[in-house]
Amino acid sequence: MPKQAAPEHLEFAAANGLLDRRLFLRSGAGLATLGYALREPANAAPLPLEPWMTAPNGPVLPYDRPSRFESKVVRGGGGSRTGFSGVTNIKTPLHLLTGTITPAGLHHARLHSGVPDIDPDKHELLIHGLVKRPLIFTVEALSRYPLESHIYFHECGGNSEIMYDEKPSQAGVMGVHGQISCSEWTGVRLAMLMEEAGVDPKAKWILAEGADASAMTRSVPMEKVMKDALIALYQNGERVMPSNGYPMRLLLPGFEGNMQVKWLRRVKALAGPTESRDETSKYTMTHPDGKSTQFNLYIEAKSVITQPAPELKMRGPGFYEISGLAWSGYGKIVKVEVSADGGKSWAPARLEGPGSMLAMTRFRIPWQWDGGPAVLQSRATDNTGYVQPTRAALIAKRGPWANYHANMITSWSIASNGDVTHVYA
Amino acid sequence: MRSQFVAVALMLAVTASVALADQAPTFGRVAAPDEISSWDIDVSPDGTGLPPGSATARTGEAVYAQKCVACHGVKGVGGPAGDLAGGQGTLGVPGKRPVKTVGSFWPYATSFFAYVRRAMPYDKPKSLTNDELYAVTAYVLQLNGLIGADEVMNALTLPKVRMPNRDGFRPWVRGD
Numbered sequence: 001m002p003k004q005a006a007p008e009h010l011e012f013a014a015a016n017g018l019l020d021r022r023l024f025l026r027s028g029a030g031l032a033t034l035g036y037a038l039r040e041p042a043n044a045a046p047l048p049l050e051p052w053m054t055a056p057n058g059p060v061l062p063y064d065r066p067s068r069f070e071s072k073v074v075r076g077g078g079g080s081r082t083g084f085s086g087v088t089n090i091k092t093p094l095h096l097l098t099g100t101i102t103p104a105g106l107h108h109a110r111l112h113s114g115v116p117d118i119d120p121d122k123h124e125l126l127i128h129g130l131v132k133r134p135l136i137f138t139v140e141a142l143s144r145y146p147l148e149s150h151i152y153f154h155e156c157g158g159n160s161e162i163m164y165d166e167k168p169s170q171a172g173v174m175g176v177h178g179q180i181s182c183s184e185w186t187g188v189r190l191a192m193l194m195e196e197a198g199v200d201p202k203a204k205w206i207l208a209e210g211a212d213a214s215a216m217t218r219s220v221p222m223e224k225v226m227k228d229a230l231i232a233l234y235q236n237g238e239r240v241m242p243s244n245g246y247p248m249r250l251l252l253p254g255f256e257g258n259m260q261v262k263w264l265r266r267v268k269a270l271a272g273p274t275e276s277r278d279e280t281s282k283y284t285m286t287h288p289d290g291k292s293t294q295f296n297l298y299i300e301a302k303s304v305i306t307q308p309a310p311e312l313k314m315r316g317p318g319f320y321e322i323s324g325l326a327w328s329g330y331g332k333i334v335k336v337e338v339s340a341d342g343g344k345s346w347a348p349a350r351l352e353g354p355g356s357m358l359a360m361t362r363f364r365i366p367w368q369w370d371g372g373p374a375v376l377q378s379r380a381t382d383n384t385g386y387v388q389p390t391r392a393a394l395i396a397k398r399g400p401w402a403n404y405h406a407n408m409i410t411s412w413s414i415a416s417n418g419d420v421t422h423v424y425a
Numbered sequence: 426m427r428s429q430f431v432a433v434a435l436m437l438a439v440t441a442s443v444a445l446a447d448q449a450p451t452f453g454r455v456a457a458p459d460e461i462s463s464w465d466i467d468v469s470p471d472g473t474g475l476p477p478g479s480a481t482a483r484t485g486e487a488v489y490a491q492k493c494v495a496c497h498g499v500k501g502v503g504g505p506a507g508d509l510a511g512g513q514g515t516l517g518v519p520g521k522r523p524v525k526t527v528g529s530f531w532p533y534a535t536s537f538f539a540y541v542r543r544a545m546p547y548d549k550p551k552s553l554t555n556d557e558l559y560a561v562t563a564y565v566l567q568l569n570g571l572i573g574a575d576e577v578m579n580a581l582t583l584p585k586v587r588m589p590n591r592d593g594f595r596p597w598v599r600g601d
Contacts, residue, residue, distance in 0.1 A: 082505050082506050082507065083505045084496075084505075084506065084547060086547075087547075112544070113544070113547070113550070126456060126460075126461065126464055127453070128456060128461055128465070133453075133455050134455065134456040134461060135453030135454065135455060135456060136453060136454050136455075136456045136460070137452065137453045141452035141453065141454075142452070144450060144452050145450050145452065146450070192449070192450075193453065195449070196449070196451050196453055197453070207467050209464075209467070209543075213544070213550050214543070214544040214550065215466070215543035215544055215550070215551075217467065217539075217543065265464065266464055268465075268467065270469070272469065272470075274467045274468065274469050274470075274474075274536070274539065275469075275470050275532065275533050275535070275536045276467070276536060276539065276540070277531075277536055277537075277539075277540040277544075280530075280531055280532050280533065280536050280594070281525065281527075281530060281531050281536075284594060285597070285601065286516065286523055286525075287601075288517065288519070289517050290516035290517020290518075290523070290593065291517070291593055291594070291595060292593055292594050292595075293594070293595060293596070293597035293598075293601045294594045294595065294596055294597060295596055295597055296597040296601070297597065298599070397601075398601070401522060401523055
């Protein structure tokens with residue numbers, strides 16, 4: 001494709017066509033700024049009267065669903081490595097969504113024995129162990145407590161793990177990064193239930209266990225339980241989806257997803273962690289010296305460009321908006337920078353929304369693509385001052401076998417023909 | 426006089442907070458010990474939670490052949506569900522991917538017992554008897570050369586099995 005010269009009057013914020021993030025927020029600025037002239041009206045047929053304009057339309061559904069023309073907006077990109085269909089994951093199609101709230105049906109899910117079909121009238125939550133009174137709660141009982149709603153991101157501790165591989169994966173933004181989602185969760189503070197049970201001061205951890213066939217089990221520090229752990233009953237205003245824990249799941253805002261046990265049936269107060277399979281054999285990071293770090297609780301700041309993405313071929317030179325998501329388990333995103341030249345020069349992106357604590361932030365920046373090769377990257381900074389590392393820096397620290405918490409910068413290479421590929425830059 | 430006043434004020438404050446606690450919603454019902462036992466299946470590294478029962482690797486071989494071999498392979502190697510044995514000495518070798526198995530990586534034998542107890546066999550979790558659980562655990566430990574074929578595994582002996590990677594973990598700190 002021939003390179004398109006950029007209009008000379010444009011002010012660039014960084015090399016290779018990145019424009020000022022506020023370009024279209026200033027009054028009077030429009031696409032004309034980019035050199036688009038008003039087009040002469042062409043001689044053409046009158047605008048058509050389509051069938052839906054000229055006859056009564058169809059019935060309304062009791063529970064609406066996306067248009068049949070949106071049938072490709074579905075989860076995928078995961079799959080089972082072992083051949084057991086229930087031991088799998090399914091990822092969020094980040095390239096086909098925008099904003100920050102993930103539709104409940106598109107929230108990613110990691111499953112250890114499929115999706116249980118739980119009758120909420122038969123589901124019970126047991127709180128026991130080092131407590132004065134072991135208690136059992138039905139779903140109906142939990143619904144009677146004061147409820148709280150919070151917008152929290154949820155990322156699998158193994159999201160993007162393929163970025164530790166020697167060669168860049170071409171699975172697309174969904175396949176590489178799709179185990180990140182964000183919802184408004186509504187539920188009961190676990191601390192309130194723990195206080196009702198009367199926690200023994202000796203209890204420093206809880207064990208959380210699911211009602212699924214695999215009885216997923218993780219240990220959680222009591223400090224986190226009493227600070228902000230939530231038993232979520234609702235996701236984006238409706239009951240939690242089956243693959244995300246119906247009728248109730250644990251939410252530990254900012255912590256790795258695996259700890260936030262779905263289909264929660266049991267909370268046991270304990271003096272120490274039980275060292276369960278998923279906090280020893282799995283979800284531990286093995287460093288070059290052979291030692292493994294355990295209880296890698298927090299999700300560090302991370303960002304990824306979701307548009308453009310390998311799944312979305314470019315449509316020729318000209319104006320594009322680069323957009324993506326950023327999040328931090330330590331708080332909130334205060335800055336996202338974007339590079340179009342593989343990290344040599346950076347321009348600040350515009351952050352949408354208030355950037356609330358432990359939620360996702362959408363960033364956007366205008367880009368005038370000249371049709372030449374470009375390497376797009378995004379780099380997040382959170383309110384603790386932590387800056388998202390390069391892949392090289394992360395691998396230098398952890399080595400290639402760490403598996404988890406892969407929060408390194410991603411590079412999308414744009415070829416002149418419009419193909420977008422994943423590269424290490 | 427002053428201290429009396431403080432004491433009265435403190436008493437009032439305590440009474441007030443008790444009254445507030447009384448008004449907090451309490452919709453949980455007290456669980457009886459008999460109700461809890463069927464779900465109380467976790468095991469701690471010191472052996473707390475291990476049930477009665479016992480077995481040796483020799484009896485475990487038969488249970489394994491019947492319920493585990495299809496997914497985990499003969500002698501715990503080569504099945505579709507990942508290896509249970511081997512891999513010792515592969516951690517921290519430059520340029521080599523660690524081979525993580527029960528023998529090479531898991532820090533506690535109790536964790537393995539608890540995992541089998543809650544999640545295995547895949548097609549029928551929570552179906553093994555306590556003796557079968559000790560038997561399978563003993564067999565996998567023996568496959569890894571950690572106990573002998575006739576060593577009895579029970580609530581007292583299992584927590585004492587020293588796993589090779591017991592000291593291979595440290596708590597994560599920010600920056601790791």
